[in-house]
Amino acid sequence: MASTPAEGQRLKLLSANIQAGSSTRRYSDYATRSWSHVLPAGNKRAMLDTIAQLAGGYDIVGLQESDPGSWRSGFTNQTHYLAERGGFDYWTHQPNRRMGGVASSANGLLSKFEPLEVIDHPLPGRIGGRGVLMARFGDGDAGLTIAVAHLSLGAQSRLSQLSFIAELLADHPHAVLMGDFNCTADRPEMAMLYRQTRLQPPSCAVHTFPSWKPQRAIDHILISDALSCQTLKAFPAAFSDHLALSVELQVPAAALLR
Numbered sequence: 001m002a003s004t005p006a007e008g009q010r011l012k013l014l015s016a017n018i019q020a021g022s023s024t025r026r027y028s029d030y031a032t033r034s035w036s037h038v039l040p041a042g043n044k045r046a047m048l049d050t051i052a053q054l055a056g057g058y059d060i061v062g063l064q065e066s067d068p069g070s071w072r073s074g075f076t077n078q079t080h081y082l083a084e085r086g087g088f089d090y091w092t093h094q095p096n097r098r099m100g101g102v103a104s105s106a107n108g109l110l111s112k113f114e115p116l117e118v119i120d121h122p123l124p125g126r127i128g129g130r131g132v133l134m135a136r137f138g139d140g141d142a143g144l145t146i147a148v149a150h151l152s153l154g155a156q157s158r159l160s161q162l163s164f165i166a167e168l169l170a171d172h173p174h175a176v177l178m179g180d181f182n183c184t185a186d187r188p189e190m191a192m193l194y195r196q197t198r199l200q201p202p203s204c205a206v207h208t209f210p211s212w213k214p215q216r217a218i219d220h221i222l223i224s225d226a227l228s229c230q231t232l233k234a235f236p237a238a239f240s241d242h243l244a245l246s247v248e249l250q251v252p253a254a255a256l257l258r
Helices: 044-055 078-086 155-169 188-196
Strands: 010-017 060-066 090-099 103-111 117-122 131-137 144-150 175-180 219-223 233-236 243-250
Touching: 010 044, 010 144, 010 175, 010 219, 044 078, 060 078, 060 144, 060 175, 078 090, 078 103, 090 117, 090 131, 103 131, 103 144, 131 155, 144 155, 155 175, 155 188, 219 243
Parallel strands: 010 060, 144 175
Antiparallel strands: 010 243, 060 103, 090 103, 117 131, 131 144, 175 219, 233 243
């Protein structure tokens, strides 16, 4: 049984686009190593072990581009694998994109605390295959809501997706939205999210993409104004093309209680 944090204890969160355990160390790898995104090769298991070692130091982890068990991952559910290797009592995933039986992609959540409820929501967009995974901890207004999302490349689709997410989170005073947003925090569609929810813009831009020479802050951990946090930090997630992002939150004692 996972422990319950005392009043004032910090909760450590991590968000990581793990690129299904593939390796990308330079732009040319997108062309020369494109096979690793569809074939069960490239030492993905070792990559996952490295990510599990990083993730194990956190209380709750949001994953993007985690393969739920297709040919390219050797039919390994990567979210489950990371939960076992990282020491997480609870895990869930939301398969989104399926390319036949060759490759698939999912949002995932690893937790050392038991969620009260987990809900999968498909996101709108011109092209299907995006979703937001929501987990609720605790009860009532003091409860904590964690949402994990991987948004579209197109601004119009992101606007529709963020409008949908804003509606879901509007009445949650203790909320966290994390993931790969594919846009910076100052985009117009992001401003709409801040207006319609209690989520706040990040205090500083932490560049996460590309991982070998970070120039764009497109991965985010957004928290509501009722929560306090320490500075965001970025770390390599093995050889994914995104850096992982971490934050420590101050949460009420009831935020994780059932």
